[in-house]
Amino acid sequence: MRELSLHLLDIAENGVTAGAQNITITIVEDLRTDRLELTVEDDGRGMDAVMVAQVTNPFSTTRTTRKVGLGIPLLKLAAEMCAGGLVVESTPNVGTKLSVNFQRSHIDRMPLGDVTGTLLSLLVGWPQVHWVLRYRVDEEEFVFDDAPIKTELGEVLPLSDPEVIGFLRGALREGIAAVTKRTHGDYVKVAEG
Amino acid sequence: MPTVKSLDDLRKIKEQAMQKREIKTASGQAQVTVAMGTCGIAAGARETMKAVLETIEADQLQGIVVTQTGCIGLCEWEPIVQVTIGDQPKVTYGKVTPERAQQILKEHVVGGQVVKNLVVPA
Numbered sequence: 001m002r003e004l005s006l007h008l009l010d011i012a013e014n015g016v017t018a019g020a021q022n023i024t025i026t027i028v029e030d031l032r033t034d035r036l037e038l039t040v041e042d043d044g045r046g047m048d049a050v051m052v053a054q055v056t057n058p059f060s061t062t063r064t065t066r067k068v069g070l071g072i073p074l075l076k077l078a079a080e081m082c083a084g085g086l087v088v089e090s091t092p093n094v095g096t097k098l099s100v101n102f103q104r105s106h107i108d109r110m111p112l113g114d115v116t117g118t119l120l121s122l123l124v125g126w127p128q129v130h131w132v133l134r135y136r137v138d139e140e141e142f143v144f145d146d147a148p149i150k151t152e153l154g155e156v157l158p159l160s161d162p163e164v165i166g167f168l169r170g171a172l173r174e175g176i177a178a179v180t181k182r183t184h185g186d187y188v189k190v191a192e193g
Numbered sequence: 194m195p196t197v198k199s200l201d202d203l204r205k206i207k208e209q210a211m212q213k214r215e216i217k218t219a220s221g222q223a224q225v226t227v228a229m230g231t232c233g234i235a236a237g238a239r240e241t242m243k244a245v246l247e248t249i250e251a252d253q254l255q256g257i258v259v260t261q262t263g264c265i266g267l268c269e270w271e272p273i274v275q276v277t278i279g280d281q282p283k284v285t286y287g288k289v290t291p292e293r294a295q296q297i298l299k300e301h302v303v304g305g306q307v308v309k310n311l312v313v314p315a
Contacts, residue, residue: 071231125261
């Protein structure tokens, strides 16, 4: 995968598979410490310690568990190549939190890419999940919470309605651009794709 | 925060839709499913999904249910899109690039004609 936002999509899909009702994706760019941290937190069925130990190892795959595969090992490798790492914390019946961090300026760090595209795909594709995106760059933060949007739409319109898709894309793009414009126009250009 | 203003925009969209609804009658429900497992994502499924949503927007297609699914075991055919219209059997399309997604929406979902050359062989 060429973008970290594709990994975010992949990890978030794990949360959906785990039966989560609430999934929060957090992106934190800290320019002072030169770190980039991505977190996906879900309230799905969680994993026991044995399974948590397995998820970062592609070769211990049992294939009877949907949570084991190539997605997490690839992301872990990408982080370790950039003076970072990946941590999975999980509690059965409570949920799972995956955090991955990078040296933000590292030459090998993948670009975040199209965060808007990732969120839009998740929002429309899994409307039964409550989605939250928090995107922070130093002190500035953009929070996108789909709960008020769903409340407003009620039973009248689905998230796949053409006007609603346009609204969601606009809201995400605007919010992300507002927190990232000061620091890196390069991301915004990619994200416009 | 732009969110406060945005909810007003959303309310307008809803009100307009409610007015339109009285004229429109419901047609056969169409469901478009994009496989979004690791294999699908690595093969470009997000861009396929994006093309589906953009076509819905551009052509103002109402009443299409867009969903996702995980890996369905046909990884070599990813990106995979499945289309179900009304009570017709589900059609599975393989190697669906954004251009092909657009074609499938126009010809199958809107036009009712299965795009035979893109169907995954059984």
